[in-house]
Amino acid sequence: MSTGLLFQHIEKHIPLDAEEQAFVSSLLQVKKLKRKQVLYQEGDIHKYQVFVTAGCLRSYSIDHNGFEHILQFAPPGWWIGDMRSFTTQTPGVLHIDAVDKSEILLIAKADVERLYRQLPPFERFFRILAENSIATYQHRMIDSLSLSAMERYDNFCRTYPSLIQCLPQKQVAAYIGVTPEFLSKMLNKPA
């Protein structure tokens, strides 16, 4: 059952009986993605919230020179999306695709709102999720303002040890904010 991970996750914060689980399940859509398959592009409206159950997704923007800048990686158990696009249902700026063969759960904006009406504790669940996400962004932003490339790399390795294993160096470079050439040089010319 691909929804197992999600319910595990929910039950850390709010209780949910079998009937309620069934209701939540009825709002979910399971989707499989091939490696590199695109879910959203710049300009798309993020109609669904995305929860990753297998594989790994990433969100990124593409600058005016065509370079990718990665905002987030989402291994199993993580949510990913362009928050402004989702809450306002306007065209987003983030691209989202699968780094690996993946499986995700989708829930539409309208169904999230239905969920809030039928099961108010979900307001709490998503509030807690959002607050944790803010805490993460605050630290990432501070790191980006105050640390060197090497320190940001070390930080990434410490924070996401499992990702370092499976991601190409190039993607790590696009996350910490350096070119792949510079990251390679940095890792091979220590001292």
Place this chain on the structure above:
Amino acid sequence: MSTGLLFQHIEKHIPLDAEEQAFVSSLLQVKKLKRKQVLYQEGDIHKYQVFVTAGCLRSYSIDHNGFEHILQFAPPGWWIGDMRSFTTQTPGVLHIDAVDKSEILLIAKADVERLYRQLPPFERFFRILAENSIATYQHRMIDSLSLSAMERYDNFCRTYPSLIQCLPQKQVAAYIGVTPEFLSKMLNKPA
């Protein structure tokens, strides 16, 4: 009444009758801050959520060379704080002080939780707030990864026109992530 701005703000998202307002008010503490007065330092536990009713606050970190890096400015109507420290009640990394003579409302962690129990719609209010904040951080992070110093400056001017007026250049530099010397040069040597 210094709580007016807060209730105005709350009522954009959830309804609140007089009795409920009174209850919320009973949990609030008004505090005045002098220009440059410090509210939190690195290592402090952020026991209160902070809502600004007058003046302007800022949150920042100090790196190992003693340089300040500004995460956020909070003019009236904004919340400010170290989210991880607040939610987990552990020592924070952010410093918070008043840029100008200010007035703030404080609500303790325990009282926020009391609020959620007594008035569940507040879960919704803070969820919406948190989601908006995520949207802002996502865009700030992407900008920091993909834009030049000049583009980040232009962006800041467009996004916070009122702040540009009243902030010393030095603080804007610490927000966009350059030295004050470089910002000065950039603004005076165009072409």
Place this chain on the structure above:
DNA sequence: CGGAAACAATAATGTAGATTAAGAAAAACG
């Protein structure tokens, strides 16, 4: 109002990290 402190401008020099280019290695996939 006057002295101290914070802020801004300018300039010389230094450096982290970008750019460009090219070849080698690895991985993807038909």
Place this chain on the structure above:
DNA sequence: CGTTTTTCTTAATCTACATTATTGTTTCCG
């Protein structure tokens, strides 16, 4: 499998931005 695509490495050159230092200008507060 082999070949096409992606990724990694190395190295030379370049530039956006940092550092250090000095001087002038505001702002602040007693």
